[in-house]
Amino acid sequence: MTPVDRCSDTTRDWVCRAVRIIEADANRSADTHLLPFPLPADWGVQLYLKDESTHPTGSLKHRLARSLFLYALCNGWIVEGTPVIEASSGSTAVSEAYFARLLGLPFIAVMPSTTSEEKVALIERQGGACHFIDEPSRIYEESLRLAEKLGGHFMDQFTNAERATDWRGNNNIAESIFQQLDLELHPEPAWVVVGAGTGGTSATIGRYLRYRQLRTRLAVVDPENSVFFTAWRDDNPALTSSRGSRIEGIGRPRVEPSFIGAVVDRMIPVPDAASLAAIRTAEQVLGRRVGGSTGTNLWGAFGIVAEMVAQDCPGSVVSLLCDGGERYAHTYFNDDWIARQGLDLRPYQQVLDRFLATGEWQYF
Template sequence: MTGVVPAVDRSSETNRTWVCEAVRIIEADANRSADTHLIPFPLPPEWHVELYLKDESTHPTGSLKHRLARSLFLYALCNGWIVEGTPVIEASSGSTAVSEAYFARMLGLPFIAVMPRTTSAEKVELIEHQGGRCHFVDEPSQLYKESHRLAVELDGHFMDQFTHAERATDWRGNNNIAESIFSQMALEPHPEPEWVVVGAGTGGTSATIGRYVRYRQLRTRLAVVDPEHSVFFTAWRDDDPELTSCHGSRIEGIGRPRVEPSFIGEVIDRMIKVPDACSLAAIRAVAPVLGRRVGGSTGTNLWGAFQLVAQMRAAGRPGSIVTLLCDDGDRYAHTYFSDEWLAAQGLDLTAPCAVVESFLATGVWA
């Protein structure tokens, strides 16, 4: 179900003209935005393993979700689901909503983000800054039902990133994130990465990368990291796509209480479960190394990537690994980088911080 589009004549010249102009506006925005950078993470050269961060925080809306939002809007426009004046509704914990609000405002469309009440104040402010409105629910399990309800009530379109993420992006190329990574790696010492490490929220990014490496006959393997309270890891391990949980993820942007339709487990070579304390220890430990703060999902990525670096070193296997810098850590100043918030959540970072610091010093994973 995608919501009810207002009763208009889609075949009318006026409607077709508006849709053509909307697609042009979105494509022009992409044309103005240079590709995101691929940043080497400073590991000792004698390790003979290179680690790279694809810095998705440099998109106009500051996160990896900018790519997804662009694809979802184009998909909805070209499917005839969005026409002039259609309210757009999305179930989102933050970054997707920020990006979708940006594109909705660009097209002059109302936008409502349905999100958990626990979403960071910084992300709420970013959504509202882009002209969006936030609609809160108390339980993560209510997100989908409430989004559908609003779409029907407002004669709008529920964008439904969790269903459409893997099909809205052309996984064979066309400037998707996989094509961008491998193009930027072309002149590096090990241009074909041993691993690409990503998290799963919708599952769209992992599906795109996993399909792309097969399509291009590459030997790169895909590792997906999964935070605490998310069901993706257990469902993948046990081949149980119906698995659900009553908990939401504390690591915004990744982790889900159900296996989303866009999650394609068959393209994943390895999954790594990452406790939340480990994700947050990683972002605090690497902040001085990178000279900047990064968000919690990047910490989850790095926790997994560091383990793979250590395994390659232990096996005497040179090569490269690519992971994602998903968004900027300044969005989480009052949560992940707040000692008071950590204490309220009952999170102690002492032991996992020691693991990361030991790895950065020795290349050995404790």
């Protein structure tokens, strides 16, 4: 690859055009909706879901990808022709492939060889290429190696997520939530409930709450086989696991650099069967399918709502609808797949049914 003069007027002009292109994409898109989740009025508690599935690439990761590209461009890491490499087999890769295509840059997602055909197709549809490895634990190492070989840039979402987003405002997700709550009955929610994958979203929201001197608390839900909860509880950021999360987009086998545990007020471990039971419940109530990470969010949010009802504490709770369920037709919404995973959703479905009928949270 021919070396690029990063200080030339030509390079600066290209970077200026690239930033405008990415900002124009944001300007073309209306903000995502804040949807009320129907709960009985006499409970005195409102639950809202920030619907991130309406982004052009269909998920919360669209915000992250936009921020990562702006961060890399303004740091001088990406110039005209720079190959962009990311360690991701899911929504982040889809969104980054989208922005790379807008800028005319090659994009490569480094992913395990077991990645589903549906995900590969989504990345390739946005113009990205997929680089497969047999050992998932080598995904970071292989991404760095590939970037060095090609003279490219490794985005490294897990390190740069919390750095790339301006947590003080500038149209981040926290600022958007509070602007949309402004005319609601309880505009300052008691809790915001999110999951952690990179840790960037929880870091942004937690910092914003403190910066704006808000009394809202931040709860982070964590699925099975993820170390975030245990590492936070035991104050052990070096904790690792050899297993990965079934709930795509959240949960990690290590504490990622972007996860800032000090801004988290509460962490809630959520069984995978509970997450999947919650997405079945959401489909019945909302009339649409949502992804597994949304189910994890809902399980945590429902538990907090039930506590507020039991304590006769009126207020509001906000969580995220991270992506649509159409990406998971062959997994989370497939009874045969669930059976192969050895998961039994029925006990958790009973908890949810009782909660929606009575407001009580009887979690065994």
